[in-house]
Amino acid sequence: AQSVSQHNHHVILSEAASLELGCNYSYGGTVNLFWYVQYPGQHLQLLLKYFSGDPLVKGIKGFEAEFIKSKFSFNLRKPSVQWSDTAEYFCAVTGGNSGYSTLTFGKGTMLLVSP
Amino acid sequence: DVKVTQSSRYLVKRTGEKVFLECVQDMDHENMFWYRQDPGLGLRLIYFSYDVKMKEKGDIPEGYSVSREKKERFSLILESASTNQTSMYLCASSPSLSMGGYTFGSGTRLTVV
Numbered sequence: 001a002q003s004v005s006q007h008n009h010h011v012i013l014s015e016a017a018s019l020e021l022g023c024n025y026s027y028g029g030t031v032n033l034f035w036y037v038q039y040p041g042q043h044l045q046l047l048l049k050y051f052s053g054d055p056l057v058k059g060i061k062g063f064e065a066e067f068i069k070s071k072f073s074f075n076l077r078k079p080s081v082q083w084s085d086t087a088e089y090f091c092a093v094t095g096g097n098s099g100y101s102t103l104t105f106g107k108g109t110m111l112l113v114s115p
Numbered sequence: 116d117v118k119v120t121q122s123s124r125y126l127v128k129r130t131g132e133k134v135f136l137e138c139v140q141d142m143d144h145e146n147m148f149w150y151r152q153d154p155g156l157g158l159r160l161i162y163f164s165y166d167v168k169m170k171e172k173g174d175i176p177e178g179y180s181v182s183r184e185k186k187e188r189f190s191l192i193l194e195s196a197s198t199n200q201t202s203m204y205l206c207a208s209s210p211s212l213s214m215g216g217y218t219f220g221s222g223t224r225l226t227v228v
Contacts, residue, residue, distance in 0.1 A: 107157035
């Protein structure tokens with residue numbers, strides 16, 4: 001079974017600081033990669049996704065992620081965070097192995113941005 | 116917009132009760148999912164369904180069952196609720212299993228006392 005590891009459970013940043021959230025996955029075959037965000041009291045929303053092609057993916061709200069196949073990583077970045085980015089962020093993966101392939105999530109990273 | 120509606124936002128049930136969590140989607144998606152979300156554990160898949168009357172176990176199916184009698188509705192059943200099933204339950208739907216595109220409901224926070 002595939003697994004997803006997120007490096008930090010909690011991150012605290014000041015506004016305008018740069019953000020990088022780590023994500024590694026275990027499956028070595030073809031994967032589809034996702035970052036979801038959950039703002040306080042809201043439902044999960046898709047930030048960005050990678051299927052193939054350019055390994056640098058841009059998403060909503062100024063977020064981007066880079067797929068590095070050799071490192072099994074898909075880190076999320078934002079050059080300058082805002083207070084409104086306070087949320088929980090989840091990395092997720094589907095893999096092309098046999099059988100059904102549903103979204104497997106990491107444990108999440110809670111980001112707190114102080115004004 | 117795709118909408119996934121979960122019938123209850125908060126539920127409090129007693130140990131041993133049979134509990135039904137209901138989920139309805141309005142975009143004719145083939146696939147529906149039940150996850151539970153716990154602090155520090157992320158989202159874990161309980162069951163999913165890829166067609167009416169079809170279901171597959173996820174990573175943590177023990178203590179749960181599901182029902183999908185109509186395409187738009189997917190129910191999660193706790194046969195005999197226990198305190199370790201206190202959690203946030205999230206329903207999702209998607210046109211594809213592996214291509215993402217999951218749309219999530221707002222969740223049902225279940226407390227078993």
